[in-house]
Structure formats: structure tokens, C-alpha cells
Amino acid sequence: MSSEPTIPVDALKCIRTLRLKVKSDAYTWLNAAATEVNQVWNFANETSAKAARPFAGPPKWLSGYDLDKLTAGATDCFGRIGSDTIQRVNAEFATRRRQFKKVKLRWRASRGSKRALGWIPFKAVQLKRKEKSLRFSGKAFRVFEQHRLLGLKWKSGCFAQDAVGDWWLCLPVETSVARTAAPQDIVGLDLGLKDTATTSDGEKLEAGHFYRNIEQRIAQAQRRGHRRQAKRLHRRAARRRKDALHKFSRQIVNRYQQIIVGDVSSQKLVKTRMAKSVLDAGWGMLKAQLQYKGEYAGRCVQIVSERNTTRACSNCGALTGPVGLDMLAVRAWVCSGCGGAHDRDVNAAKNLMLAARCSPSVSGNSPRCQTRRRARHLACARYGNAR
Numbered sequence: 382m383s384s385e386p387t388i389p390v391d392a393l394k395c396i397r398t399l400r401l402k403v404k405s406d407a408y409t410w411l412n413a414a415a416t417e418v419n420q421v422w423n424f425a426n427e428t429s430a431k432a433a434r435p436f437a438g439p440p441k442w443l444s445g446y447d448l449d450k451l452t453a454g455a456t457d458c459f460g461r462i463g464s465d466t467i468q469r470v471n472a473e474f475a476t477r478r479r480q481f482k483k484v485k486l487r488w489r490a491s492r493g494s495k496r497a498l499g500w501i502p503f504k505a506v507q508l509k510r511k512e513k514s515l516r517f518s519g520k521a522f523r524v525f526e527q528h529r530l531l532g533l534k535w536k537s538g539c540f541a542q543d544a545v546g547d548w549w550l551c552l553p554v555e556t557s558v559a560r561t562a563a564p565q566d567i568v569g570l571d572l573g574l575k576d577t578a579t580t581s582d583g584e585k586l587e588a589g590h591f592y593r594n595i596e597q598r599i600a601q602a603q604r605r606g607h608r609r610q611a612k613r614l615h616r617r618a619a620r621r622r623k624d625a626l627h628k629f630s631r632q633i634v635n636r637y638q639q640i641i642v643g644d645v646s647s648q649k650l651v652k653t654r655m656a657k658s659v660l661d662a663g664w665g666m667l668k669a670q671l672q673y674k675g676e677y678a679g680r681c682v683q684i685v686s687e688r689n690t691t692r693a694c695s696n697c698g699a700l701t702g703p704v705g706l707d708m709l710a711v712r713a714w715v716c717s718g719c720g721g722a723h724d725r726d727v728n729a730a731k732n733l734m735l736a737a738r739c740s741p742s743v744s745g746n747s748p749r750c751q752t753r754r755r756a757r758h759l760a761c762a763r764y765g766n767a768r
């Protein structure tokens with residue numbers, strides 16, 4: 382699939398998060414600072430839980446500002462983080478507590494098997510550029526690809542650790558995106574397991590099997606007790622998947638004005654025996670990418686019900702297509718009504734496109750409540766042996 386040249390129409394400001402790897406000489410300092418952040422978080426957690434359920438007197442729901450007052454002067458107890466970071470931790474804690482509507486959140490453990498991944502938030506002013514390095518809280522840092530920060534103004538960001546133990550600098554920066562006119566009108570996208578996505582024009586994003594390809598090596602590393610190696614392999618699979626999906630979604634967004642996606646729910650299928658394949662396909666990530674990239678580029682991204690899209694003929698609309706468990710292997714079929722020959726997935730993608738033209742879209746997965754058993758039955762009927 383080659384990308385056609387696009388014509389810039391106007392520019393739009395948007396926030397993107399740059400993720401730069403921190404050079405390893407700062408890891409010791411960052412690990413120690415993360416312990417201090419955890420202490421602030423746990424203090425906020427305990428204090429607000431006590432305030433919400435006091436032994437005597439009326440309960441109080443502490444806000445981020447209340448916690449700021451309670452932690453005033455705490456900087457003296459910490460060797461690395463400053464008051465700005467403490468305030469950011471309090472604000473984040475208050476937001477998450479409101480979001481999950483809980484009196485108490487999870488404790489952030491600094492060691493042991495339930496250790497929380499390191500996280501150090503900061504305000505924009507705390508991070509300064511100084512010649513070849515960055516300065517934060519009195520410590521000089523070097524990051525890979527620092528030239529990407531040239532001439533950019535950043536907002537409040539954080540240092541974050543991944544499962545392997547590497548540290549990343551996450552910086553939201555404002556960039557301008559050129560809005561372009563798409564050369565083509567409309568496309569339907571059918572998501573599946575054999576091919577991750579099939580367009581109504583017949584193009585396919587083949588399933589990469591990023592995880593399946595190295596599953597054995599991961600198992601081997603785990604058996605031998607090489608936990609870090611196993612985590613590295615997991616990270617490699619995740620990165621390859623993300624990269625493939627980014628490339629595909631960019632091409633789709635550059636090419637089409639209206640993008641129609643089926644409402645396959647990976648949440649439901651994850652409970653079935655296809656879980657690994659479903660997670661490996663990354664449908665959720667692809668949908669999210671199409672949505673935000675489409676929004677910035679001024680595209681219309683619709684999510685429609687994919688009911689009967691495999692069964693119906695996209696020419697005449699008769700329900701003559703493959704249905705049921707024993708027809709899963711059928712990848713191509715001929716309509717007995719009009720005699721048109723169809724590829725299973727391309728036909729489904731065309732049907733999605735037609736569905737979007739004549740019916741209002743549903744947003745996201747339909748809220749109909751299905752029992753787990755029904756979900757599994759549906760899943761088997763559609764994807765049974767498709768892995």
C-alpha cells in the first residue's frame with residue numbers, strides 16, 4: 382500500500398507526547414526519587430482515607446489542594462524531589478481517587494514482587510535545558526534523541542519506568558499538524574484474526590503474530606529464570622505490534638475521508654480461548670489510533686455494528702454468505718442470489734461501508750448486556766479456528 386501525496390489545507394495545534402529514553406547513568410537517582418514519590422502517594426492515600434472515615438466528627442473528602450497544605454514543608458524530608466513534584470503527585474492522586482470513586486487507592490510499593498513501576502511527575506518549569514543535558518531537581522540527565530526537543534515548549538510531564546526497568550521521559554509538547562484533503566472518499570475496515578484488518582478496497586494488514594512468533598522464546602527464558610530477558614521479549618512484541626498498526630492507520634487516514642470500522646469487542650473475546658490471538662491483533666489500539674489521527678486530520682471515523690456483515694452479499698444484500706462454525710474455513714464464496722464472487726473479509730468491509738451510509742452509527746461497542754456464555758458462543762461462531 383503506497384501513500385498518495387496529500388494537499389495541506391490548514392494547520393491545527395495539537396498536543397503530542399514525546400517519549401525519550403533516559404540514559405542509564407541516571408537510573409539509580411531516578412529509582413531513589415521514585416521511592417520518595419511513592420512515599421508521598423502513600424501518605425496522601427492514608428491521610429485521605431482517614432479523613433473520609435474519621436473516628437469522630439464529620440467525614441471530609443480531601444482535594445488536591447487540601448493535600449498540598451498537609452504536605453507543606455515535606456521537602457525537608459526528601460533528598461531528591463521538590464515541592465512541585467509533591468504537588469503534582471497530590472493532584473494526580475486526587476484525580477484518580479475521583480475517577481475511581483474510591484475512599485482508598487492501591488498502595489505504591491517501592492520493592493518486592495508487587496513493586497509499582499517508577500513514576501516521577503513534574504511541572505513544566507522544573508525541567509530545564511542545559512547545553513547537552515537536561516536538568517531536573519538539581520540533577521543532570523541525558524536522553525537519547527535529544528535533538529527532537531529542539532525549539533519545543535513542553536508542558537507538565539513525567540519520568541516513567543517500563544516493565545524492563547528502563548526509564549523514559551514523557552513530555553507533552555504542542556505541535557502543529559497540517560490538515561490535508563483526502564484523495565479518496567470512503568472505506569470500510571473489517572477487523573479479524575487471519576488478517577488484522579481488511580479494507581473494502583481489498584487491501585489487507587496481515588496479522589503479525591508478534592507475540593506468537595516469540596512465545597516459545599519467552600517461555601524458555603522464563604523456565605530458565607531469565608525474567609529480565611522475558612520482559613524484554615514481551616516489550617519487543619508490543620513495540621512491533623504498535624509500529625505495524627501506526628503505519629497502517631497513518632496510510633488509511635492519509636488516504637480516505639470517511640473511515641468505517643466494525644464494533645468488534647476485544648473485551649468480550651479476551652474471555653474466550655482466542656484471547657492470545659485477539660490481544661496480539663491489537664484491534665483496540667488500531668481503533669484508537671484511527672480515531673485520534675482522524676480527528677487531527679479532519680476525517681470522519683465511524684464505528685458501526687458488524688451484525689451480519691459476513692453473511693450478507695454486498696451486491697444484492699441476500700444472506701447467502703458463510704455462517705456458523707463449520708463455515709469458518711470459507712475465505713471466498715459465490716452468492717447464490719446474484720452470482721457475485723466474494724472474498725469473505727473484503728465483502729464484510731464493503732457491508733460495513735454500506736451500513737454506515739444508511740444507518741446512524743453506534744459509538745463503540747453496543748451496550749447490550751450479554752452473558753459470558755453468549756459472548757463465547759458468538760466468538761466461536763465467528764472466529765472459532767481462525768487462528
Ligand SMILES: [Zn+2]
Pocket residue numbers: 694695696697698699716717718719720721
Ligand atoms: Zn448477491
